[in-house]
Amino acid sequence: xxxxxxxxxxxxxxxxxxxxxxxxxxxxxxxxxxxxxxxxxxxxxxxxxxxxxxxxxxxxxxxxxxxxxxxxxxxxxxxxxxxxxxxxxxxxxxxxxxxxxxxxxxxxxxxxxxxxxxxxxxxxxxxxxxxxxxxxxxxxxxxxxxxxxxxxxxxxxxxxxxxxxxxxxxxxxxxxxxxxxxxxxxxxxxxxxxxxxxxxxxxxxxxxxxxxxxxxxxxxxxxxxxxxxxxxxxxxxxxxxxxxxxxxxxxxxxxxxxxxxxxxxxxxxxxxxxxxxxxxxxxxxxxxxxxxxxxxxxxxxxxxxxxxxxxxxxxxxxxxxxxxxxxxxxxxxxxxxxxxxxxxxxxxxxxxxxxxxxxxxxxxxxxxxxxxxxxxxxxxxxxxxxxxxxxxxxxxxxxxxxxxxxxxxxxxxxxxxxxxxxxxxxxxxxxxxxxxxxxxxxxxxxxxxxxxxxxxxxxxxxxxxxxxxxxxxxxxxxxxxxxxxxxxxxxxxxxxxxxxxxxxxxxxxxxxxxxxxxxxxxxxxxxxxxxxxxxxxxxxxxxxxxxxxxxxxxxxxxxxxxxxxxxxxxxxxxxxxxxxxxxxxxxxxxxxxxxxxxxxxxxxxxxxxxxxxxxxxxxxxxxxxxxxxxxxxxxxxxxxxxxxxxxxxxxxxxxxxxxxxxxxxxxxxxxxxxxxxxxxxxxxxxxxxxxxxxxxxxxxxxxxxxxxxxxxxxxxxxxxxxxxxxxxxxxxxxxxxxxxxxxxxxxxxxxxxxxxxxxxxxxxxxxxxxxxxxxxxxxxxxxxxxxxxxxxxxxxxxxxxxxxxxxxxxxxxxxxxxxxxxxxxxxxxxxxxxxxxxxxxxxxx
RNA sequence: GCGAGAAUGGCGGAAUCGGUAGACGCGCUGGACUUAGGAUCCAGUGGGAUUUCCCGUGGGGGUUCGAGUCCCCCUUCUCGCACCA
Numbered sequence: 001x002x003x004x005x006x007x008x009x010x011x012x013x014x015x016x017x018x019x020x021x022x023x024x025x026x027x028x029x030x031x032x033x034x035x036x037x038x039x040x041x042x043x044x045x046x047x048x049x050x051x052x053x054x055x056x057x058x059x060x061x062x063x064x065x066x067x068x069x070x071x072x073x074x075x076x077x078x079x080x081x082x083x084x085x086x087x088x089x090x091x092x093x094x095x096x097x098x099x100x101x102x103x104x105x106x107x108x109x110x111x112x113x114x115x116x117x118x119x120x121x122x123x124x125x126x127x128x129x130x131x132x133x134x135x136x137x138x139x140x141x142x143x144x145x146x147x148x149x150x151x152x153x154x155x156x157x158x159x160x161x162x163x164x165x166x167x168x169x170x171x172x173x174x175x176x177x178x179x180x181x182x183x184x185x186x187x188x189x190x191x192x193x194x195x196x197x198x199x200x201x202x203x204x205x206x207x208x209x210x211x212x213x214x215x216x217x218x219x220x221x222x223x224x225x226x227x228x229x230x231x232x233x234x235x236x237x238x239x240x241x242x243x244x245x246x247x248x249x250x251x252x253x254x255x256x257x258x259x260x261x262x263x264x265x266x267x268x269x270x271x272x273x274x275x276x277x278x279x280x281x282x283x284x285x286x287x288x289x290x291x292x293x294x295x296x297x298x299x300x301x302x303x304x305x306x307x308x309x310x311x312x313x314x315x316x317x318x319x320x321x322x323x324x325x326x327x328x329x330x331x332x333x334x335x336x337x338x339x340x341x342x343x344x345x346x347x348x349x350x351x352x353x354x355x356x357x358x359x360x361x362x363x364x365x366x367x368x369x370x371x372x373x374x375x376x377x378x379x380x381x382x383x384x385x386x387x388x389x390x391x392x393x394x395x396x397x398x399x400x401x402x403x404x405x406x407x408x409x410x411x412x413x414x415x416x417x418x419x420x421x422x423x424x425x426x427x428x429x430x431x432x433x434x435x436x437x438x439x440x441x442x443x444x445x446x447x448x449x450x451x452x453x454x455x456x457x458x459x460x461x462x463x464x465x466x467x468x469x470x471x472x473x474x475x476x477x478x479x480x481x482x483x484x485x486x487x488x489x490x491x492x493x494x495x496x497x498x499x500x501x502x503x504x505x506x507x508x509x510x511x512x513x514x515x516x517x518x519x520x521x522x523x524x525x526x527x528x529x530x531x532x533x534x535x536x537x538x539x540x541x542x543x544x545x546x547x548x549x550x551x552x553x554x555x556x557x558x559x560x561x562x563x564x565x566x567x568x569x570x571x572x573x574x575x576x577x578x579x580x581x582x583x584x585x586x587x588x589x590x591x592x593x594x595x596x597x598x599x600x601x602x603x604x605x606x607x608x609x610x611x612x613x614x615x616x617x618x619x620x621x622x623x624x625x626x627x628x629x630x631x632x633x634x635x636x637x638x639x640x641x642x643x644x645x646x647x648x649x650x651x652x653x654x655x656x657x658x659x660x661x662x663x664x665x666x667x668x669x670x671x672x673x674x675x676x677x678x679x680x681x682x683x684x685x686x687x688x689x690x691x692x693x694x695x696x697x698x699x700x701x702x703x704x705x706x707x708x709x710x711x712x713x714x715x716x717x718x719x720x721x722x723x724x725x726x727x728x729x730x731x732x733x734x735x736x737x738x739x740x741x742x743x744x745x746x747x748x749x750x751x752x753x754x755x756x757x758x759x760x761x762x763x764x765x766x767x768x769x770x771x772x773x774x775x776x777x778x779x780x781x782x783x784x785x786x787x788x789x790x791x792x793x794x795x796x797x798x799x800x801x802x803x804x805x806x807x808x809x810x811x812x813x814x815x816x817x818x819x820x821x822x823x824x825x826x827x828x829x830x831x832x833x834x835x836x837x838x839x840x841x842x843x844x845x
Numbered sequence: 846g847c848g849a850g851a852a853u854g855g856c857g858g859a860a861u862c863g864g865u866a867g868a869c870g871c872g873c874u875g876g877a878c879u880u881a882g883g884a885u886c887c888a889g890u891g892g893g894a895u896u897u898c899c900c901g902u903g904g905g906g907g908u909u910c911g912a913g914u915c916c917c918c919c920u921u922c923u924c925g926c927a928c929c930a
Contacts, residue, residue, distance in 0.1 A: 002884085213849060213925080220848090223929065245930060258930090297846055298928050332929045339930090346928050413929050534925085568924095641870070643858060647850095650857060657883085658870050664885090673885085714859070717869040724869090786865035791911040793865050794897095817897080831910055836864050841910050 003667035005631025009750045013115055021764050022117040025071040033070040034521050035062045036500055036560075038529025038537075039077045041492075042103035044088050047110045048620040049639065049651060050569035050613045054528045056639045057566060057710060059116045061526060063746035064707040066117075067770040073521055075503040076111065076118045078104050078125040081132075082492040083163075086425040086457050096425040096457065100127055113627050114636060115749050117766065124506045126495025127425070131502060133448030134512035135494050136430040140441050142547055143431075147193045150439065153418060154331075157185035162459030162467055163422040164189070184288075187467070190420040190429065190488065194543045198222050198412045200557075201542055209562040211646075214534040221535045223413025228397050229334065230406025232257060234269055235310040235319050241265050244333030244411050248400065249392035251315045252381035253340040253361035255351065258304065258323045260330035261285050269322060271308025278324065281305035285326040293326045298345040302327055302353045313338070314405045315396070316382065325350060333411050342367035362389065417540065419491060422469035424457040426489030432482040440483065449485070452477035496537055497544040500524055500559060515553075523556045531565035538563070564710060567648025571619040573611040580609055584618040610650050626656050633748035634660035640712035640747065659716070663751050665723050666744065669737055670755045681731050688733045693777045695722040696736055700773035703743040712747075719744060734759060739771040786837040787812045789821045797838075805832045812838045 016022060035058050040051065055076075062074040080100045089096040104125060111118075124131050142148050156165040160180035170182045194201075202222055205215050227246035234240060241259065245251075259266055261282055270278045281304065285293070304325030311322050320338075327346055328337050341351035341358045348371035351358050358367055361381045365372025378384040383399070384392045400406035420429070428449045430442040442449055452474040462468045471487035472478065478485045498512075504521050505514040538560070545559040574585040574597060590597050590606060597606040613620050626635045637659035643649030672679045695718075702718040705711075722740060726732050738759060745752035745765045756765040780801055785808065787795040795817040799808050809830055812818055818840070825844035832838050 216849080217925070220926070225929075227930080243930080247930080294928060296928050299846085300928070302928085327928050327930090329929065337930045344930070346930070349928085411929080531924085638870090641857090647858095652857070652871065654871055655857070661885095662870085668885095713857095714869080717859075720869055784865085788865080788911070791864095791909090796865075829910060831864090833864050833911095837911090839864080839910055 002673055003631075003664050003671075003751065005633065005663070005750070006628075008754045009113075009115065009627075009632050012750050012753045013112065015753075016115075016117070016764075016766075017120070019764070020121075021766055022074065022119050023121065024073050024075075024119045027071070028520060030069055030071045032073065032521055033062070033065045033526075034073045034524045035065070035526045036074075036503075036524045036528070037076065038527070038533060039079050039496070039499060040107060041079045041082060041084070042100065042107045043084055044099070044103055045615050046103075046106050047623055048613050048615070049623050049626065049635070050620075050648075052111065052114055052116075052623060053569060053639045053645070053648075054530075054566035055111065055116055056114065056636045057645050057712060058526065058528050059114075059636075060640065060712060060746040061707055061710070063117050063749065063766060064703075064770065066766065067742065067745070067768060068707075069769075073503070074118055075122045076116070076120070077123055077499060077503065078107070078127075079492065079496050079499070080104060080125040080127040081426045081490075081495055083161075083423060083425070086423060089425075090457055095453070095455075097127070100125070100425075110623055113624065113632055115632050117749070122503050122506045124499075124502060126427075126499060129448045129450055130506075130509065131495065131499075132427040132451075134502065135427050135490065135498070136442075136447050136449060137444065137512060138498060138544060138548070139427075139490070139494075140430055140444060140447075141551060141553075142192065142544070143441055145547060145551075147196065147547065148419070149191055149193070150188055151191050151416075152186050152188050153191065154184050155187050155189060155418065156182045157187070157467070158182045162461070163469075164418075164420075184286075189418050190486075192417040192419050192543070194417045194540075195412060195414055197543050197546050198224065198414050200546050201414075201539065204542065204546070204558050208558050208560065210560075211531070211563060211565060214531060214538070214563065214565070217534045218539055221414065221539065224410060225412075226408070226410050228393075228400060228406050229409045230314060230400050232311040232314065232336075232338065234265075234322070235312055237269065237309075239265055239269060241311075241336050242334040242406075243336045243338050244409070245338060247340065247343065247389075247393075248396045248406070249378065249381075249384060249387075249389055250340040250343045250361050251313065251338065251396060252378075252384065253342045253359045254313045254315075254318075254320055254338045255341060255357045255359055256321045256323055257311050257336065257338045258325050258328045258350070259307075260328040260335040261324050261326055262330040263324070263335045266307065266324055269307055269309035274306055274308035277305045278307060281324065288326065294329065296327070299349045302346070302350040304350060304354065306354075314400070314403075321356070323350075323354070331415060332413065341371065343371055343373055345371045345373070347371070417543075419494075420488035421491050422459050422467055423489050424451075424454060424470040426491065427451075427494055428471065428489055429486040431486040432480050433484045433486070435483070439486070442480075442482065451489075493537060493540050497541045498548075500527075500541075501548075501554070519555050522554060523559055523561045526562050526564065527560040528564045528566060530568065534565070564646070566645050567643075569613050569648050569651050570610040571613045571621065571651040572608055573617040573619040574606045574608055576604055576606055578607045580607070580611065580617075584616070586618045613651060621651055621653055626653065630656045630660040631663065631750070633663050633751050637662065637716055637747055641716040643713055645710050645712060662720055662723060663748060665727055666748070666751055667755070669723065669726055669732060670758055681729070682734060682737065683731050684734045686731060686733055688736055689729050689731060692722070692725050692729050692732065692736060694780070695725045696740060697773045697775075697777040698722075700739065700743055700771050701778070704770070704773065707746075716747065719747070741765060742768050742771050783835060785812070785835075787815060787818055788837055788839040789818070789842055791839060793837075794818065794821055801835075805834075808832055808838060812840070 037055050037058050062072045066072045085096045085099045089099045156170045158165050158175050158180055165175055165182060174181050225246050227244060228248040229242055229244050231240050231242055302325060304323050307322045309322040310319040313320055339347040341347040342360045343362055360367040361378055362376045363379050364374050364376030375389050377386050378392050397408040428451055430447060430449050431439050432442060433439055454470055454474060457470050459470055460468050469487045501513045504517040508514055541559060548554045549557045574590045576582040585599055589600055591600045597608055599606055611617050634656050638656045641659055642655055699718040699722045703715045706715040741752045741756050753765050782798050783801050785797050785799055786793045787797055795815050797811050797815055799811050825842040827840060827842055829841035
């Protein structure tokens, strides 16, 4: 009988469910292991084979760690609030909750077919009031700490959607999903003071095991820079402004100053003569988004306008002109800079554009030609002359501090976090406003603030022209006994900021998480997800976690001990345009000819490119189809076999056929396809074949290592080697097969369970102990060495494994082929690399 | 522009304290068993010569007895970040 994947998978998935095989253990005598997947957003499109790649990898880790004696927490849930569901709901004319429930059911069904060892009893969705009650509860904590506030801020306003979008949803001035234009607009929004945690978020990175590139991205995003803040007075006026600089040592080279166009002082100091020019410039630059303004190279041509005012350079009393320019950002530092064109590329470009003077203060370059940013002795700088940059910096900072003009300071690129959206499908804020418009927390006892039912989710505009969130139409809901409710909702990041804590005790309605459970399970030992979340999600979650830590609500400062990014899966895409800008074709619509690929329908030439798997590129493979055709185990194995986890790889459906053949061969080790009984060569007693034992223990070693280093592709390969050898061996012992099935089980759990049972075991293989590899079984009696002459392999010899260097050389020299090479010249040098090769240096040979 | 990573057969990928390049799989070729097989099994599969030879890890230099691996220069691709004073 052949292996019937469908039947076997149904049988074991049902059994795991009814016997609660993967329920989270409650005893506390064993070490714990919390392995977590970044939970998905349940979109309407369902899963393609790229999505579960990470889940399969963590499943191997979770199942193996469990067999190794750990208590494993392995869970799955849904990041189910968000704009796409709301838009889908509008399209289909139903409530987002229905859309969400349906999408979740699809996702869950697809994942369950893969046999992933989740504790499904802990599943939850962030849009469930039982979860968002506690999201609101955490918001209260942050608010009470003074970390949440309202402010008028410039936001990405999308008129077509009627909502504010986050920066990451906007690219080149349009919404990335729909292409609708986005414009800058100032609105009152909820903000989090994540900047207060900038230093902590930086130092915390020292104590986690994360990919270096991700750590670096977070550091750069936080963007710490040391420098000085100092005051410039406006000449002939009481007004003054502060500037931030990382190069206070170049203050003597200041020949003008620049304010951001939005700087509050601009209007007051502009001279009558310049008023027209300034107004024109403000008009021009006001149309640009912050992103447009910051997407320029440092030496790009600059724009700006002169205010007519002069400021006094504090270090030498010189009057320097005050300009405005959009290369100075209002949102960074103080929104004003002093310009030293000699030693700053941007200032240099600006000075060249407007003919402003360039004064060298650090020797070493030709500053009229280009800004010199290297080190050198200071010149034209009074008491700083002759000093290098570092010394000059500390000297000038001390000088400024003595006189009360400025001080050494630290600045961050990190901005406060804009936390409100004008949408329906998100967590309501636990906030009400009194008649004066002051915000107040909704009492903890009244949480959750439930999202009211609406039938229309589109945002509108109020009578004053201001945007109105959908919740503003829920009249009855809005008017609470405590005051008027906040009608904005939280962004999608909110629910995912702490979901890993909710998994610890999702059934508790009295607390967000059980403190004893938190002490035991946290931190997450292994967190696997895409690197597209390298900054935002992972930074936001760390921020909340740090706050919770400060409040004594969690016991670890960092939530995610080890982080790993699975790569993006690509697949061949077919398009009738060489740049992939035309019509895409499905693989089944394509035919390969001698001249390349053509469309079956009309024979038009097609171009191919490996592209990210995506429905819009017609290159997705559906896991359901592949489970149907080849079985879940074959699919799981191929997900891991196709390449290193962090590299993603090129998907080929045919590859699943290959791992399926492997599964079939495994099956035939235990089940004779003709009789359905054990094959005769599978013996319960007898001496295990030595070579087969070697392959077995090599595989055990490899697989065991891969559980920690996550290099599963070579582990699958090692298991294939064992099965190939076992298939051709004369006898295979039950002991060998049982050891093999246990290392196979995390990868291909269904077939492993079935064969384990056929070998007489009554308990699930998921609870069987992990086999240890025996180093002595890897040893060999004789080894084959390459004999090189002048670095080229000319012969191979068999030598005893224990042979000495001299013995090896003697055998090598005695070799017939080697003899002929020795005859060609004088043997100058002999190199023996134990266990590897012999190299004979014979000049002239 | 800056930064990071990558480039190995027809394809996915192995092998990096420098030590027999191409494990394992896909695909392909030939054969066996078969009414048939996209089933299974056996053999082969980097290129070129063809008996023990030459050339091969994006290109060009270098170090070394020996380089996919180390160093220098270049090309291409992918992914980040992009006027943060």
